[in-house]
Amino acid sequence: AFFWLVSLLLASLVWFVSVRLSDRGDARLQHGLLVFGAAVSVLLQELFRFAYFKLLKKADEGLATISEDGRSPISLRQMAYVSGLSFGIISGIFSVINILADSIGPGTVGIHGDSPYYFITSAFLTMALVLLHTFWGVIFFDACEKRRYGCLGLVVASHLLTSGLTFLNPRYEASLGPIFIITLCTGLWAFVTAGGSFRSLLKCLSCKQEDNSRVMTYSALRVPCED
């Protein structure tokens, strides 16, 4: 969350400086600058996600050296999930908390001619974004780990695409629909990347207990540690 905040800070610094240097009166220019600021923000977020990956890798090695059996207690996949989730949570909170706070107060939505569905679409968009960040986190870390830079590029591109689609608001059919499709696809991709499969899903849903009493793998035969 801290890393995401720092990226947001830098991006808003860029935007702020650009606005200061520009002509305030020109509405199109301001709109363009906003789009530019958003694009810079997306790129910075991904950059900081990468930086966080590097930091976690280092910490992982440190944990592995001081643990008893040479393996770190948290797997990289868990770290990827947590990192994605926290990026998503802080991004979602920042997007929606002021809207939520305003929604308590007295007021009428869309009284000046804007869309009356503002709150509900904001809620759905935020949900999609949180989920997307989680999925992107998982895919990103896996791609960095396996050095698949194509996947990395795809993640960045899909983030840019999602953010770009929101520029089509308030034409909600054009933005909400595709964003949810993207969310579903990214979710499936992340599921597959994390090692899931149709079979493992069935196993989970049927709540079958793992039958490991009969066969004992060799690595499980360990000498009890002296204490």
Next chain:
Amino acid sequence: MTELSAHLPQFQHGQLTENFPDNHLSNTNDNSERRRHDNSGRRRNDNPESETNGQPQNNIQQVVEQDEEEDEELTLKYGAKHVIMLFVPVTLCMVVVVATIKSVSFYTRKDGQLIYTPFTEETETVGQRALNSILNAAIMISVIIVMTILLVVLYKYRCYKVIHGWLIISSLLLLFFFSFIYLGEVFKTYNVAMDYITVALIIWNFGVVGMICIHWKGPLRLQQAYLIMISALMALVFIKYLPEWTAWLILAVISVYDLVAVLCPKGPLRMLVETAQERNETLFPALIYSSTMIWLVNMAEEDPEAQRKATKNSTYDKQAPANQTRNEDAEADNGGFSQEWQQQRDNRIGPIESTPESRAAVQALPSNSQTSEDPEERGVKLGLGDFIFYSVLVGKASATASGDWNTTLACFVAILIGLCLTLLLLAIFKKALPALPISITFGLVFYFATDNLVQPFMDQLAFHQFYI
């Protein structure tokens, strides 16, 4: 309200400065652990005639080193647990403060200033305002420094009664008077009809239980809850009575002061901690939040200090037993076993005295776990002043920021990350560290940056419903 300000100085003095000396983290448990390590290691090396099971000296050396390494590994491993143990109370305190600020308008209303900040900020020019706030901050900081030095001097010259009395008066004030005002304002906000008798009952019970928990014995969770509550109350007072620029300046200057006071060799807080460690006492329980109970159940050592005896129970108050032990110094060194225990032992296994030689021999036996405490029970301590200033920062952010919740959340995350980093440094350096500088720096940077840079950006984005 002016009467309030007039009464405050006397007690404010006491309260303010007592909290400040403990703007530091310490894992004094770890420190005393290591010293016991070193002590027992030395003792082993000094007893060539003790039967050490025929093992040579260097084996024992290796065992000592191995124990120290294990000790460090354990510290790092359980460090994450300690971080969570401190995150929860800091978060709770901040949540209470922010909730109160958002709902009870009393704490955001300007009703005058404390006498420590005599210069007003309602001036015509910006320069005048800046000058006034600098002067206010200077006065406040000098008051704090004077009070801290006074406290350290009192502690050094063992004027425990004075310190104890000072602490009791200020916690009385906090627990009764400030919570009465708080309750009154909450009732006013929610328009709850209440009679004086019920209020008197509630406040009386709250206050008395609080005094007992904080200064004497009580369940750990209850003590922690009370410490959080009084920190929140104190932070609310600061948020109400400190004008804006003064508040930010004070936060900045006090984190610099904290850094200096804890790390410099002649800093007052460092001297306080070192004196406390020399005398093997713990610092005042009313000023420090500790995350676990300390069970100092260890092998009988030759220290005549009956601290061990006194701390076999699970609380943290050392002032009363410390006075007692001075009388008991004259008694024979019975290795920490009480008379009844000795009689029982004599009845069961015959009169075998625990003599210094036998104790030394037992201690000379190499054993893997010199740590007689369960490593999971080693806790971390955080001074209440840190709680207060973290909450002041977040509270001020939620009260006065234009970005509102965004700014509050950003400051919250920044402070927690600062705390995390400080605990990491604590695990590396293993001595008392100031908890304010890193967190307050992050918090201030994030406050000003979010309020001025991020908020317009997010505002524009939300206006057009763009998402990033």
